[in-house]
Amino acid sequence: MKKTKINEAHYVLKGKMVEFCGWDLPVQYSGLNTEHVAVRTTGGIFDVSHMGEIWFRGREALRALQHLISNDASKLLPGRIQYAGLLTENGCFVDDLLVYMIREDEYLLVVNAANIEKDFLWMKKHSAGFDVQIENRSEEYSQIAVQGPVAEKLLQEFTDIDLQPMGYYHFAQGRVQGMDAIVSRTGYTGEDGFEIYFKSDAAAASKLFLDLAGKGEKYDALPAGLGARDTLRLEAKMALYGNDIDDSHTVLEADLGWILKLKKEEPFIGQEALARQKQEGIRRKLVGFELLDKGIARHGYPIRVDGRAFGAVTSGTFAPFLKKPIGLAYLPVEHCAVGAEFQVVIREKTVNARIVETPFYKRNK
Amino acid sequence: MAKENLLYSKDHEWVRREGDTVVIGVTDYAQHELGDVVFVDLPAAGKELKKGDPVANIESVKAVSDVYAPVSGKVIEANAKLNDSPELVNQDPFGEGWIFKMSVEQASELDELMDLKKYEEYLKGIAGE
Numbered sequence: 001m002k003k004t005k006i007n008e009a010h011y012v013l014k015g016k017m018v019e020f021c022g023w024d025l026p027v028q029y030s031g032l033n034t035e036h037v038a039v040r041t042t043g044g045i046f047d048v049s050h051m052g053e054i055w056f057r058g059r060e061a062l063r064a065l066q067h068l069i070s071n072d073a074s075k076l077l078p079g080r081i082q083y084a085g086l087l088t089e090n091g092c093f094v095d096d097l098l099v100y101m102i103r104e105d106e107y108l109l110v111v112n113a114a115n116i117e118k119d120f121l122w123m124k125k126h127s128a129g130f131d132v133q134i135e136n137r138s139e140e141y142s143q144i145a146v147q148g149p150v151a152e153k154l155l156q157e158f159t160d161i162d163l164q165p166m167g168y169y170h171f172a173q174g175r176v177q178g179m180d181a182i183v184s185r186t187g188y189t190g191e192d193g194f195e196i197y198f199k200s201d202a203a204a205a206s207k208l209f210l211d212l213a214g215k216g217e218k219y220d221a222l223p224a225g226l227g228a229r230d231t232l233r234l235e236a237k238m239a240l241y242g243n244d245i246d247d248s249h250t251v252l253e254a255d256l257g258w259i260l261k262l263k264k265e266e267p268f269i270g271q272e273a274l275a276r277q278k279q280e281g282i283r284r285k286l287v288g289f290e291l292l293d294k295g296i297a298r299h300g301y302p303i304r305v306d307g308r309a310f311g312a313v314t315s316g317t318f319a320p321f322l323k324k325p326i327g328l329a330y331l332p333v334e335h336c337a338v339g340a341e342f343q344v345v346i347r348e349k350t351v352n353a354r355i356v357e358t359p360f361y362k363r364n365k
Numbered sequence: 366m367a368k369e370n371l372l373y374s375k376d377h378e379w380v381r382r383e384g385d386t387v388v389i390g391v392t393d394y395a396q397h398e399l400g401d402v403v404f405v406d407l408p409a410a411g412k413e414l415k416k417g418d419p420v421a422n423i424e425s426v427k428a429v430s431d432v433y434a435p436v437s438g439k440v441i442e443a444n445a446k447l448n449d450s451p452e453l454v455n456q457d458p459f460g461e462g463w464i465f466k467m468s469v470e471q472a473s474e475l476d477e478l479m480d481l482k483k484y485e486e487y488l489k490g491i492a493g494e
Contacts (some may be wrong), residue, residue, distance in 0.1 A: 027427070028400065031400065031401060032400050032401055032426050032427060033400075033401040033426060227400070227426065227427055231426060294404055294406070295404065295406075295424070296403070296404065296424050296429065298429070317426060318403040318404075318424070318426050320401070320426060347422070347429075
């Protein structure tokens with residue numbers, strides 16, 4: 001199993017370790033609910049070093065990027081970030097990712113752990129005609145997410161970057177605990193927070209994580225594991241690749257039309273299929289739901305609409321902060337209005353569900 | 366709670382004898398593995414059970430897990446407190462967090478369960494895997 005450079009810290013903090021995408025990572029430390037609520041009310045510190053970092057450099061870095069992604073990277077400025085889809089010809093997802101514009105000829109793409117190799121090969125293959133160097137530097141980088149209302153104060157104690165004026169989806173380069181780092185105001189929790197990218201040996205990476213956790217005590221911030229990361233992102237209706245988005249659902253079906261810029265200058269992979277789908281209309285859409293009866297609708301549980309089978313729950317949990325069972329699923333467009341009801345089959349029992357407004361949770365800004 | 370006087374199953378349930386009936390719950394190991402319990406789906410009184418039948422579901426945020434009948438018999442009572450306070454399974458697994466009570470058809474089936482010493486060895490075996 002692969003270990004992040006922070007691995008040792010998880011054992012010091014007595015994390016409950018599990019295998020995730022080939023990595024030895026903590027599912028929780030003190031407890032999933034406790035960690036989830038801490039991120040909503042104070043703060044949480046996550047090791048997300050398994051995420052991938054792929055660099056685009058060169059004269060035509062932007063053109064190559066524009067050809068590959070659904071969003072319009074020409075709108076970026078240095079120090080800004082954009083969420084985008086890496087799409088198949090059919091307009092479905094190879095992956096979802098963040099694009100960091102370092103400068104005119106240099107971009108950092110942050111991709112999902114499970115997809116690093118696949119994405120890298122896809123990007124290389126589909127950028128052959130452009131003057132761009134694409135490098136997978138995932139092994140070199142560690143990534144720590146500091147999330148929650150206290151994130152700014154806590155992280156400020158470790159960095160010379162002035163965090164207060166940093167906007168959402170902006171980043172800066174500076175030093176964190178003496179190490180060169182990229183710090184962005186981003187996250188996967190629905191809270192304010194930061195993600196730190198840095199290169200170091202294991203000792204320094206573990207030390208930073210332990211020091212953040214140690215200093216975090218002052219703010220009631222806790223180290224948090226993959227369990228809370230998943231429930232937090234779901235409450236905020238942030239899609240998870242492999243669950244809610246994949247290579248058989250399009251950007252439009254995933255209700256992510258805002259990352260689709262059909263009119264941008266550079267033609268891009270998936271554009272034709274999506275332009276056509278936009279015109280013809282989608283037949284299914286990703287929606288959020290609550291269960292009306294007792295139970296938890298989990299990933300893969302079958303769905304019934306008007307008595308007929310229609311796919312399965314893509315993500316589902318008991319939402320620890322909202323304290324109710326929630327989930328996501330693709331439903332027929334004629335049956336996806338807020339308030340519409342359908343059923344989830346939970347171990348042979350049919351349980352009623354109702355479509356609700358999403359995100360399920362939205363923080364007060 | 367005198368854990369010494371309980372019997373244990375390989376599914377991490379404990380069994381307490383009370384005359385001709387048994388009370389069943391999950392062990393501290395089980396509740397820790399499950400994490401925060403949010404629902405317990407309880408059986409109705411009178412339900413006939415064969416040894417090994419699933420009786421109840423415990424839903425935690427992370428996962429769902431079955432509780433099995435450790436012996437054959439009939440459900441006498443389920444712990445209704447768990448409907449409102451499922452967290453008792455985490456907080457007091459050997460006490461207030463008990464799951465259900467059942468009759469015992471054949472007392473000999475109880476002999477197949479482990480005593481505390483054997484269960485602790487069984488846990489060590491799991492930890493060593």
